[in-house]
Amino acid sequence: MWLNEDTHRRATQTLLEIQQGHAARATVNMLVRRLVEAESNQRGYALTGDRAYLEPYTAALESIDGLLKQLNTRAPREVLDSDAMLSFRNLLSQKIGEMALTVRMRQEDRPEVVNFVVTSNVGLEQMRAFSLQADALIAQAEAIVATKRAEVFRLLNVSRFGLAAGVLAAFFAFFLYVNQTRALREADSRQKQLLEAERDALESQVRERTARLTELANYLQQAVEDERAHLARELHDELGALLTAAKLNVARVKSKLPKDAVDVTERLQHLTETLNQGIALKRRIIEDLRPSSLSNLGLVASLEILTREFADRSGIEVVTALEPVDLDANSELTIYRLVQEALTNIGKYAKANKVHVNLKNYVYHAEVSVTDDGVGFDPADLPQSSHGLVGMRHRVEASGGRLDVNSQPGRGSRVSGTIPRRSAKQQQELAAAVSAMSADSYKASPAPLTPPDAAR
Ligand SMILES: Nc1ncnc2c1ncn2[C@@H]1O[C@H](COP(=O)(O)OP(=O)(O)OP(=O)(O)O)[C@@H](O)[C@H]1O
Numbered sequence: 507m508w509l510n511e512d513t514h515r516r517a518t519q520t521l522l523e524i525q526q527g528h529a530a531r532a533t534v535n536m537l538v539r540r541l542v543e544a545e546s547n548q549r550g551y552a553l554t555g556d557r558a559y560l561e562p563y564t565a566a567l568e569s570i571d572g573l574l575k576q577l578n579t580r581a582p583r584e585v586l587d588s589d590a591m592l593s594f595r596n597l598l599s600q601k602i603g604e605m606a607l608t609v610r611m612r613q614e615d616r617p618e619v620v621n622f623v624v625t626s627n628v629g630l631e632q633m634r635a636f637s638l639q640a641d642a643l644i645a646q647a648e649a650i651v652a653t654k655r656a657e658v659f660r661l662l663n664v665s666r667f668g669l670a671a672g673v674l675a676a677f678f679a680f681f682l683y684v685n686q687t688r689a690l691r692e693a694d695s696r697q698k699q700l701l702e703a704e705r706d707a708l709e710s711q712v713r714e715r716t717a718r719l720t721e722l723a724n725y726l727q728q729a730v731e732d733e734r735a736h737l738a739r740e741l742h743d744e745l746g747a748l749l750t751a752a753k754l755n756v757a758r759v760k761s762k763l764p765k766d767a768v769d770v771t772e773r774l775q776h777l778t779e780t781l782n783q784g785i786a787l788k789r790r791i792i793e794d795l796r797p798s799s800l801s802n803l804g805l806v807a808s809l810e811i812l813t814r815e816f817a818d819r820s821g822i823e824v825v826t827a828l829e830p831v832d833l834d835a836n837s838e839l840t841i842y843r844l845v846q847e848a849l850t851n852i853g854k855y856a857k858a859n860k861v862h863v864n865l866k867n868y869v870y871h872a873e874v875s876v877t878d879d880g881v882g883f884d885p886a887d888l889p890q891s892s893h894g895l896v897g898m899r900h901r902v903e904a905s906g907g908r909l910d911v912n913s914q915p916g917r918g919s920r921v922s923g924t925i926p927r928r929s930a931k932q933q934q935e936l937a938a939a940v941s942a943m944s945a946d947s948y949k950a951s952p953a954p955l956t957p958p959d960a961a962r
């Protein structure tokens with residue numbers, strides 16, 4: 507652009523100078539013509555004395571004056587400063603002076619001088635010298651015009667090649683830009699691929715770790731259930747046998763006492779009642795540890811017993827609406843434990859007046875919910891050390907279901923679990939898959955976990 511602008515400026519200047527050259531040539535031509543005109547009129551006046559010649563003579567001189575001024579402003583500097591111009595001006599003023607003298611002589615009526623001027627060769631020679639000088643000036647102006655024209659062509663070429671070079675440079679820059687953009691895009695996509703690979707690796711690591719943790723949680727939950735069952739068995743077999751034997755012994759001692767031993771009889775009666783209370787407490791603890799009612803009486807009856815005992819213990823009214831459901835033993839235990847933990851929480855925190863426990867049977871799933879009208883809580887802000895709701899969620903999700911905890915401070919709470927119903931075949935497949943996963947993980951694990959029974 508700079509080159510183009512510069513050549514344009516110079517070409518404009520050169521064209522102006524060409525114009526000046528032309529103007530100078532035309533002006534010199536005009537001057538010659540006017541001078542010839544003035545001379546012929548001056549001669550006419552000198553020969554005839556007719557004043558009619560004076561007017562065109564004066565007009566031609568005035569015109570010469572104007573043309574000289576024009577030449578000063580319009581001719582190129584080289585022409586104006588040249589020696590040819592100096593001689594041209596000198597010759598012109600000499601000629602004008604000679605003509606003015608002849609006219610004055612004629613006006614002063616001195617014909618001899620006039621005749622001398624007119625008949626002598628002085629005027630003719632002056633005129634010839636003037637014409638030669640004018641030709642020299644014109645040639646000089648033409649030479650300048652030719653030089654300037656060549657300069658214009660040169661500038662046009664410079665502009666042309668400059669433009670071509672500029673366009674080539676622009677193409678080259680564009681090519682570089684496209685190349686660079688492609689390289690950047692490729693680097694970008696390589697980076698993206700690397701990031702994606704890294705993300706995939708991390709995701710699979712997270713999935714693997716989550717699966718291991720889920721497995722571990724399942725195992726721990728199973729271990730807890732096994733331990734509870736073991737404790738229940740021990741309490742039933744050992745403590746139960748001891749308490750029953752003690753009761754029998756008391757009955758035997760009582761039957762062998764004399765009739766008048768009233769005081770001892772009363773004490774033995776008291777001991778029997780205490781033993782009965784102990785047996786009832788043992789039963790309740792065993793039932794809490796492993797709800798035998800679940801396998802003996804079914805889920806609905808077990809929940810009835812659980813809620814009734816809770817109502818008796820806590821003094822909170824419990825309303826139940828329990829439909830018989832068709833679920834596997836594990837899912838029934840999940841529901842039982844959910845209701846158990848929800849009621850424990852209500853007893854501990856809710857300060858509720860009324861609790862609803864519902865169990866509904868749908869085609870593909872069963873839904874259990876425990877609702878209270880207590881103080882409520884924020885499920886998103888649970889204490890770090892609490893495990894009840896987390897364990898509940900884990901149990902429900904391990905059974906393939908979903909747990910929802912809805913509560914707000916001051917607006918009661920509702921815990922509900924949805925457990926899918928599976929066919930016997932699906933249950934078997936799931937159990938097989940879970941045991942296969944556990945077996946694999948035991949093999950992979952550096953310190954294998956020992957099942958509680960084996961540990962015992
Ligand atoms: N029905 C409820 N009414 C009011 N607050 C509740 C209710 N259920 C749970 N919460 C609040 O939610 C918290 C978490 O309950 P969660 O059962 O998970 O733990 P926890 O009962 O505190 O301890 P853990 O069950 O492990 O012995 C409780 O500490 C209690 O503040």
Ligand SMILES: [Mg+2]
Nearest residue numbers: 850851894895
């Ligand atoms: Mg709890």
